[in-house]
Every structure is written in structure tokens, then in C-alpha cells.
Amino acid sequence: MKIITWNCNMAFRKKAEFILAEQPDILIVPECEHPDKLIFKSDVTKSRDQFWFGQNLNKGVGIFSYSDFKIELLSIHNPEFKYVLPLSIKNDEIEFIVFAIWAQKPKNHDCYTEQIWNAVHFYDNLLNKENVILVGDFNSSSIWDKPNRIYNHTNLVNLLKDKNIYSTYHSFYNQEQGKETISTLFMHRKIERPYHIDFCFASKNLIDKIKSVEIGKYENWTKHSDHKPVAVKFQI
Template structure:
């Protein structure tokens, strides 16, 4: 299974061909326009299944299957936790829960970014305890922005997931330290000198042991399309 997350910075219909060249089985796209706006043709493959969620038809969260995987939004989905989608994935070697993430809720006074994930970890705790899980997408967070007295900062989220034996694939596979990543995934104003690592793929142990490759797209290849580069994870077995 090849899993890719890429914040396309809107207008996905004009950019889909670029990411589909990498042949994802599952593709998570923050800032994706509503599927009705997408154009499928000889260069943009029609997905076999998809889920989209958002308040703005121009920028929501799209999740696409290009293999045998089928999606069902979980009955426990809390639409107030924006934008984090618990999706039951079937059709593969075994079923699992995919938490597709674009942490972005400007209306929440408790915090609009990583705080949304912190709340989701508690709301979906039973799912995380009992299921094979993957959490991936644009977390809009990094340890460098931790506010020590802030409940639910980035480090708290990482520690909470670690309690459930769920870890960042990029950090474990490439031996990286949180907050000191060698590979940025986001370039503020598309400026190469304002780079940060804010896109992640966290998996439970069963998935982590199947990882065969982890790749971060490079600035030169992707900057004409988005201020983010894709995170690509290959799972074998």
C-alpha cells in the first residue's frame, strides 16, 4: 500500500495529475476543493472511492482510493473537530481506521491547529485503543511551537499517541527528532528560507513494521503547485 498526503493549497483539479504520477493507493489531500469541481480525464484518474468534508467548497479535506480500498466515515465522527475524519478502511489485507487530518478550526477559542488533534485523541480514544490506526495529513504543528503551559501542544499529542504505541513513520524510519527534522514539508509564502515540517503520518505498530520507504517531496519539484510538499509512505507485506 502506498499512502500519500499532500496539502495541495487549493485548485486540486489543476494539480491532481502531478501527485497521481506517484500512483497512490490512498491519497489524503488537505485544502482540496469539493469533488464536484474536480475534472477526471486521461491524465487525472477517477478514484474508486472518496470522502470529502469541509465548510468551504474551495478548500476542504479530500480522501481518495485508487486501489481496492473502500471508505466509510465512522459513526463516531464529530464534525466539530475540524477537520479530522475517522474513516473505516476495508478491502485490503486487513481493515483499519484512517484518521485523515487537516487541523484547521479558526472558530475554536481553545486553539485552531494541533489543539484540534488533541481533542480528537480524547474523543476517539476508544477507536485508537481497539483498532489498527493511521493518522495522516496536515497537522499544522511542530514541537518548535510548543507553548509549555498550553494544554494539547505538539509534544503532548506525540506523547499521547506513543502511549498507544502509535508513532510518526518519518521520525522512526529515518531516525529524526521531533522539532529537528531535516526535511521540511511546508514553505511559508513558498519561501525556501521559511520552511517547517508540519505534515505527518503516524501509525500503529502493525503498520510501522511494514514500512519499506518514506519520502518527502523536494522544494524544486513541488513549489510551483503548493506551499506544501507530499509525504509518501510505502507499506509492504
Template sequence: MKIITWNCNMAFRKKAATVFRLQPDVLVIPECEHPDKLMFINIDVQPTQILWFGANHHKGLAIIAFNNYKLKLLDVHNPAFKMIIPIRVTGNKRKFNLFAVWANNPQDKDGKYVEQVWKAVNHYDKYLKKTSTILAGDFNSNAIWDRKRRIGNHSTVVKRLEEKGIYSTYHQHHKQMQGKEEHPTFFLYKNKDKPYHLDYCFVSKDLLQKLRSVEIGDHTFWMQYSDHVPVIVRFDD
């Protein structure tokens, strides 16, 4: 199974073919336009299902399934947490809960980025289990920006997830420390000299045991499409 998250920086219809060639089973695409605007013409591989969330039809959060995987929004979804979306994914003898993440809610004066994830992690606590759980997307956060007096910073989110038996695939696979990542996922203004690691895929222990690889996209290639590069996570069947 292959999970890919990529903030496409809008206009996904013009970029979809490139990420589709990576043969994902499930895609998490922040800053994607509404499906009504998506036309996958002259693309050999077509999605089997698309879920989309957002108020702006030009810039929302899409979850896209391939290869007969099916997506269902969980009844417990709380739209107050924008955009952290709980989804049940089934297919090919797999079942897991996917929390698709685009940590971006300018209307929340208490914190519009990682604070959104912190609130959602606490709200969905009993659905974050040590088995069959994935959180993937653009968290808009890194330990380098931790504010010590704020409870819901990046490090406290990571710690809370680890207490639940859920770990960052990138950090586990590449043996990295939070805040000292060697492979950036975002480049401010697409500038190679302004790199940050903002995009993550966290998984429960059972999936971590099946983790095969975690690949971070190359800056030189992906900057023609977005200021983010994809995070590509593979699991053994």
C-alpha cells in the same frame, strides 16, 4: 500499500495528475475543493472513491481511494473536530482506521491548529488502537512552537499517541527528533529559506513493522503546485 498526504493549496483539479502519478492507494488532501468541482480528464488512473468534508466548497478535506480500496465514515464521527475525520478503510485484504487530518478550525477560540488534534485524540481515545490505525494529514504543528502552559501542544499530542502505541513514520524511519526534522514539508510563501515540518503520518505498531519507506517531496519540484510537499509512506504487503 502507499499512503500519501499532501496539502494541495487549493485548485486540486489542476494538480491531481501529478500526485496520481505517484500511484497512491489512499490520498489525504487538505485544501481540496468539493468533488463536484473535480474533473479528472485525461488522467489514466481514476479514483475508486472520494470522501470530502468542509463548509467552503473551494477548500475542504478530501480522502481519495484507489485500487479497489473503500472508504466509510465511522458512525462515531464528531463534526465538532474540524477537520479530523475517522474513516474505515478496507480493501486488498487490509482493514484499518484512518484519521484524516487538517488541523484548521478558526472558529475555535481555544486553539485552531494542533489543539484540534489534541481534542480529537482524546475524544476518539478508544478507537486509537495499537493495531490497524493511521493518522495522516496537515497537523499545522511542530514541537518548536510548543507553549509550555498549554496542555494540547504538539509534544503532548505525540506523547499521547506514543502511549497508545502509535508513532510518526517519518521520525521512526529517518531517525529524527520532533522539532529537529531535516526534511521540511512546508515552505512559508514557498520560500526555501522558511521551512517547517507540519505534515505527518502516524501509524500503529503493526503497520510500523511493515513500513518500507517514507519520502518527503522535493521543494524545487512541488513549489510550482503548493507551499506544501507530499509525504509518501509505503508499507510492505
């Protein structure tokens, strides 16, 4: 199974063909427009199932299946955590609990991690499931940690670690949070402003089944978005 997250920087209808060339089974797209606006070229592969959530019809989160996986929003969903979406993604053989994420800036400060921190506490029991994935644009990095802030990025990573959930990129490349050698965002599309803020976390049993983790190259994706796709392939 190949899962890809890519913040498309809006207008997904004009860019879908490029990410679909990477052949995802499941695709998570922050900043995706409402399905009613997704009018694709005739030769663009159509998803077999999809789910969208948002308040702005031009800019929500789209989740698409291009295989036999079905997507369902879990009834426990709390809209207070607007873009941390608990989903069941399953076929006849396996089920995943997937949190599709596009972290938003709180009203009273600039730490995007707070929303995810609060959400994972609310959905604590779901994190104990067998096949758990948290994937998307976290807008977060250990380089922005403030020591006295409990919901900083490092504390979130450690909280997930306590649940036996780990970053696929950091596990595969044996790198430390905040010291990534490959970036997922180039602020304002400038190569001199690189950050690693898009993640795919997975439960330990899935970490052991990683076949590959790939991040798109700056020169291939910058004309489409300030973010690069993160693609994780599991041997399942």
C-alpha cells in the same frame, strides 16, 4: 500499500496528475475542492472510491482510493472536530482506521494542535484498534510548543506514543520531533522558511512494516503548493 498526504493549496483538479504520478493507493488531500468541482483532464486516473468533507466547496478534505480499498466515514464522527475525520478504509484482506486531518486554527488562540488533541481524546477507543493511521496537515510542530499549554505538539506525540502510535517519518529516519532534516512546508513558498508540519502516524505493527517514507523536493512541488507530499509505503 502506499498512502500519501498532500495539502494541494486548492485547485486539486488542476494538480492531480502530478501527485498521481507517485502512484498512491490512498491519497489524503487537504484544501481539496468538492467532488462536483473535480473536473479532471481526460487522461487523469479516476479514483475507485472517494470521500469529501468540508464547509467551503472550494476547500475541504478529499480522501481518494486508487486501488481496491473502500472508504467509509465512521458513525462515531463528531463534526465538532471538523477536519479530523475517522474513517474505515478496507478491502477484502485488511481494514485500517484512518484519521484524515487538516488542523484548523481555534477561534480564541493560535494553537492548531488543540483540535487534534481534543479529537484523539474523543476517539480514544479507536486508537486501540490494530491498524491505526493519523495522516494529513497537522499545522503543528514541537518548535512551537508553549510549556504551560497541555495540548502542545510534544504532548500530542507523547499521548499517541502511549497508544503505541508513532510518526512514520521520525521512526524511519530516526529523527526527533522539531529537529527534522526534511521539511514539508515552505511558508509562502519561500525556501528560507521551512517547517515540518505534515505527518503520518501509525500503530506499532504498521511501523514495523514501513518500506519507505518520502517527502517531495522543494524544486519539484513549490510551483503547485506550499506543502510537499508525504508518502509512506507499507509492506502489506
